[in-house]
Amino acid sequence: MYKVVKFGGSSLASAEQFQKVGNIIRADETRKFVVPSAPGKRFGNDTKVTDMLYGCYALAEQGKDFKAELKAIKERYEEIIAGLKLELSLDDEFKTIEKQFKAKAGNNYAASRGEYLNGIIMANYLGYEFIDSATVIFFNENGDFDSEKTNQILSERLAQCKSAVIPGFYGALPDGTVKTFSRGGSDITGSIVARAIKADVYENWTDVSGILVVDPRIIDKPVGIEVITYRELRELAYMGFSVLHEDAIFPVRREGIPINIRNTNAPEDNGTWIVESTCQKSKYVITGIAGKKGFCSINIEKAMMNSEIGFGRKVLQAFEENGISFEHVPSGIDTMTVFVHQDEFMHKEQKVVAGLHRLADPDYIDIESDLALIAVVGRGMKSTRGTAGRIFSALAHSNVNVKMIDQGSSELNIIIGVANEDFEAAIKAIYDIFVITKL
């Protein structure tokens, strides 16, 4: 049995946090493969080391002096080393980094040093082997992650060691140049390592006790989610839930490895399990509520539209020709409505209107802006009657006018369109009815 444990930046921001991580790892002997992020924020307006590295390298690239900035980064690591009382010096590493910065080794190389150095410290602290991710995680010539080459080389490499630290966030291009994933990419590394070692669990340690049913900026101290499926998470992530890097799901999903989101500051909490499928019912019929503001609806009316074959295609073509993707398309007998992102649509609106006239010849077009979409997601809705009814009576009681309803055919989600200004009230009403009063 193996667990891959990934720790985020806030879990490794200081020596004190490192000690908590050390205790977590030592408490379970199956936690043999560790993926660290770079040190994150120690307090509210602190700067993440990754951002310090980007800033420092920007100076180097402009040929400006970057000594003070690099020294500040070195001090972040030295503070951790001293706090942990380790016999470790990063002097040589920093000499190499300075040289590489002067030689303009690139933004990706610069950012990757955050995880690289933290990995060296972590390996020293735990007495685990250090594996430079540039030797085991690969991208192809186009810069895309090369999953098969990586899986083959990484699994062979990991089979040779009992325990190892593999820094998150980066790998190498075929010519050996360091390349990073997009921001937050250590989540992906953790997932890749879990796949390679065929781990039983991928534990992702962060600073919250799992995924919450709703955004805590809207509802004060909402309840947490115990178990969520990959599909539910995808629906919620699309609507704004930011828990894991989106690309972190695929490597573990293909091996059927569950992800457990845990809190470094409260290791006794069970956190959230993200699984392929489960017979465990979620406590509240719904699993989560998410939403976003800033949508527009374009209502298109045409008499006898329902008998005109190809009308829908022509309407959507007007959006496609302008490079605008659509979110939802509810329709009536003589009407069809297209929901789009307002910022994508705004500066192209008249082109789209002209396109609609040219392609579909409608009688009337009406555009409404400042709309919000809310997704109510839950695998439990399929087997429960009256979910939609409860949502709409709760919204009516809160004086929220519903502009659009769309239930996905998988019965996994119900999407509701409301005015931007009703967004928070609508989410509160839905949370109340399902979680607080459980009516």
Ligand code: ASP
């Ligand atoms: N350190 C990188 C970032 O700040 C990657 C990560 O933490 O996952 O985005």
